[in-house]
Amino acid sequence: MTTAFDHAVKVYRALGRPEFAGGFFRGTLKVTDALMPSLVKLAELDWLLAPTMKKVVNDAEIEVEIKVGVGQSAFFSPTWAHLLASHNFKYAPPEVYYVAEDxxxxxxxxxxxxxxxxxxxxSLLKVLREVADYCDESLSGLKFVFLNKTKLELPVKYDAADLRDVPKVKDLEHDMFETSSKHKGQRQVIIKVILNELLKDIAEDARFTKLLSDFTIFTQRYRDSYDLYIAEFSFEKVLDEVKAHKLDYTIKLNKVFSDIQNQLLAIPAALILIGSKLTPKGFVEWQNSLTMLGCVIFVALMDLLVRNQYNTLTAILDEIRKQTDLLISKHAALVPKFKDPYEDLEKRHAHQRWLIRIVDALVAAMFLCCVGIYYWYSTGEYHWLKYWITH
Structure with a gap:
């Protein structure tokens, strides 16, 4: 149904050099067949203040003054600033309205x-009204009061310059008002906690604009907290679990090297002992051969020990990665917050692996030294290698 307000908007759009003054607008208009019905209707409803209908004829250039609605049911505004400064339109819109600047x-x-x-x-105000423990709607404006561990007052103060995108607010509204939405009570508690965290240190009059500017942060925290609730965890509990895993695996990784520290002392001791036992008595001398056999057995046992520690490190790394995958599957939204401890564990694993490689290299170096000594003592005085080294 076309109302007087609809006709007024249609005429306004056709004006040349329109001016708005209080409850009416004026401007130059060329009367056309399309505009005539609107002008007639406005005249019947006493919205056409000037000129009289006698002067309203096709193709005539006329100066018109038309009354417009400026109340709760219909509101004509030249700008968004004017709309938001009128009545209580910051908190609830008129039933129908027109903003000329846009x-x-x-x-x-x-x-x-x-x-x-x-x-x-x-939409955001609708959600806050639902979550608030008390709404103060006085002549001074609208204020929400949230009671959690502390009391937070949130006056709704903003103007046209503060209009900005509020991403995902419709999702939030859906969570609060759709009958299919679960855990509404817990969602409300989560919202109150996050509002308190974000706004408690902000001056009262600046809190609402701060919420608008940081709304992306607000929605992300809301989703993270709700995801934790769904998984029946708290943020602190997950954090404690991650810290416990890190400590446990750090101990395991460190133990891989500490388990063979005593055996490491045997490497230089074995080199000294074998070097002192080998004597220049010829290639088939039984004492040198038995000593060298003992060296081979010692190196073989050390090699088995080192290989076992490699396998242990690989098994621990597999456990760490399984724990990481489990965290991702349960709390995907929180992975960025907990990735550092697991990255530290992988760095620790790489460090321990390098230590084992150093041990492996030392055993190999000791064996080569012993082989060299044995070979030196087992060859004649005029062997080509000895001759080449000594001459």
Whole structure:
């Protein structure tokens, strides 16, 4: 049904050099067949203040003054700033309204940037009203009061310059009002906790604009906290679990090297003992051969020990990665917050692996030294290698 307000908007859009003054607008208009019905209707409803209908004829250039709605049911505004400064439109929109600066008519549902932002803020207010423990709606404005561990007061103060995108506010509204949404009570508690964390140190009058500017942070914390609740965990509990895993695996990784520390002392001792036992008595001398056989057995046992420690390190790394995958599957949204401890464990694993490699290299070096000594003592005085080294 076309109302007087619809006709007024249609005429306004056709004006040349329109001016707005209080409850009416004026401007130059060329009368056309398309505009005539609107002008007639406005005249019948006493919205056409000037000129008289006698002067309203096709193709005539006329100066018109048209009354417009400026109340709760219909509101004509030149700017968004004017709209937000009128009545209580910061908190609840008129039933139908027109904003001239954007040529936005709410009845047409063709959004502009500012109309979309305004609608998002109204959705946010709807959610806050549902979550708040108390709403103070006085002549001074709207204020929400949230009671958690502490009391947080949130006055709704903003103007046209503060209109901005409020991403995912519709998802939040859905969580609060859709009958299929679960855990509404817990969601409300989560929202109150996050509001307190974000706004408690902000001056009261700046809290609402701060919430608008940090709304992406707000929604991310809300999702993270709710994901934890769904998994029946708290953030602190998950953090304690991660710390416990890190400590446990750090001990295991360190133990891989500490388990063979006593055996490491045998490497230089074996080199000294074998070097002192080998004597220049010829290739088939039984004492040198038995000593060298003992060296071979010692190196073989040390090699088995080192290989066993390699396998232990690989098994521990597999456990660490399984724990990481389990964390991702349970708390995917929180992985960035807990990745550092697991990265530290992988670095510790790489460090321990290098230590085992050093041990492996030392055993190999000792064996080569012993082989060299044995070979030296087991060859004649004029062997080509001895001759080449000594001469």
């Amino acid at each position: 040529d936005y008519f709410s009845a047409e549902k063709i959004n502009t940037v500012n109309s979309r932002r305004y609608a998002a803020i109204l």
